[in-house]
Amino acid sequence: AQTVTQSxxxxxxQEAETVTLSCTYDTSExxxxxxxxxxxxxxxxxxxxxxxxxxxxxATENRFSxxxxxxxxxxxxxxxxxxxxxxxxxxxxxxxxxxFYFGTGTSLTVIP
Amino acid sequence: xxxxxQSPSNKVTEKGKDVELRCDPISGHTALYWYRQSxxxxxxxxxxxxxxxxxxxxxxxxxxxxxxxxxxxxSTLTIQRTQQEDSAVYLCASSLVVGLAGFNEQxxxxxxxxxxx
Numbered sequence: 001a002q003t004v005t006q007s008x009x010x011x012x013x014q015e016a017e018t019v020t021l022s023c024t025y026d027t028s029e030x031x032x033x034x035x036x037x038x039x040x041x042x043x044x045x046x047x048x049x050x051x052x053x054x055x056x057x058x059a060t061e062n063r064f065s066x067x068x069x070x071x072x073x074x075x076x077x078x079x080x081x082x083x084x085x086x087x088x089x090x091x092x093x094x095x096x097x098x099x100f101y102f103g104t105g106t107s108l109t110v111i112p
Numbered sequence: 113x114x115x116x117x118q119s120p121s122n123k124v125t126e127k128g129k130d131v132e133l134r135c136d137p138i139s140g141h142t143a144l145y146w147y148r149q150s151x152x153x154x155x156x157x158x159x160x161x162x163x164x165x166x167x168x169x170x171x172x173x174x175x176x177x178x179x180x181x182x183x184x185x186x187s188t189l190t191i192q193r194t195q196q197e198d199s200a201v202y203l204c205a206s207s208l209v210v211g212l213a214g215f216n217e218q219x220x221x222x223x224x225x226x227x228x229x
Contacts, residue, residue, distance in 0.1 A: 004154070037220075043201060045220035091154055098168050100145070100218070102154035 002027045004094050006103035013082045014111050020067075021077045021106045023092030032096040034068065034075045039105075040088040048090070051075065082110045114138065116221035118204050124227045125194055133189040133224045137206030145218065146179055146189050149201040158202075161187065194228045201225050 003026045013019035025034070036048040051059045051068050059066050063083075067076045079086055087110045092103040117136045125131050137144050142163045147155040157171040161181045172178070176194075181187040191198055205218040 006154075009152075043203075043223045043225075045203065045205070047217050050217075093155075098160050098162070099157055099171075100155075101157070102147075104152070104154040 002029075002094050002096065002099075002101045004092055004101050004103040006090075006092055006106050008106045009104070010107045010109075012109040012111055013079075015082055015084060017082055018078060018080045019082055019108065021079075021090050021092075021108065023075045023077070023103055025073050025075065025092070025094045025101075027073070027094065027096070029096050032094060034066075035093040035095065035100075036064070036066070036075075036077045037091045037093060037102075038086075038088045039091065045091075049077065079108075084110050084112060086110050116204055116206050116219050118202075118221035118224050120224060121222065122225045122227075124229065126229050127196060128193055130190065130192045131194055131226065133191075133202050133226070135187045135189070135204030135206075135221060137185065137187070137204070138219055139185075141206035141208055141219070142184065143207045144181060144187050145205045146187070147203040147205070148173075149203055149223070151200070155203060158189070191226075194226075196228045199226055199228045 005024045032053045034051045038046045038048050049059050049061045049064050051066055058068050063080045065078045089105045089107050091105045094101045119134045144161040146158040148158055149155050159179045160168040176192045179189045201223040203223045204221045207218045
């Protein structure tokens with residue numbers, strides 16, 4: 001079975017600084033997708049970034065980038081130039097076949 | 113265009129009562145998921161519908177939980193004889209296609225917060 005682990009329940013960062021959220025996963029599969037989702041207090045889950053396992057290049061979306069280490073089964077999210085609107089829960093997710101597996105989340109607070 | 117909608121947004125019920133939660137996916141999306149998010153937890157997969165195929169019910173926690181999807185569109189999650197441990201946010205998501213050959217993004221609804229007293 002696939003598992004996703006987020007070992008940082010809570011994190012904080014000063015506005016405009018950079019923060020990295022960690023995620024590890026366990027799978028025996030070779031082809032899969034990895035995602036970071038953001039869930040603000042409104043509860044609306046929003047896709048932040050995704051990575052295809054067969055791509056070696058790390059995905060980047062504006063201020064968000066990932067460090068994908070396939071051999072280590074690690075998929076961290078880096079947020080640069082943190083903004084107050086980045087305050088939210090962040091979930092790492094693994095997708096293969098029909099199912100998505102989510103971590104328990106990291107609550108990120110951006111401090112003004 | 114309209115996103116995924118869920119109703120009600122909040123539901124308070126008494127232990128032992130049945131509840132129905134509704135999800136309206138984005139028009140044309142063939143895949144639909146239900147998840148449960150308990151306080152301080154990640155999303156727990158409940159059930160998955162893909163087109164006219166038999167649903168994947170492997171995540172349903174007990175036989176008190178059931179779901180259907182009528183006409184390949186609207187879905188209803190039913191919890192019978194609710195228990196206090198059923199209290200959680202229930203999220204629905206839809207996407208165009210699921211699977212590595214044609215992955216598309218999951219779009220989530222705002223969820224239904226269920227409180228069982």
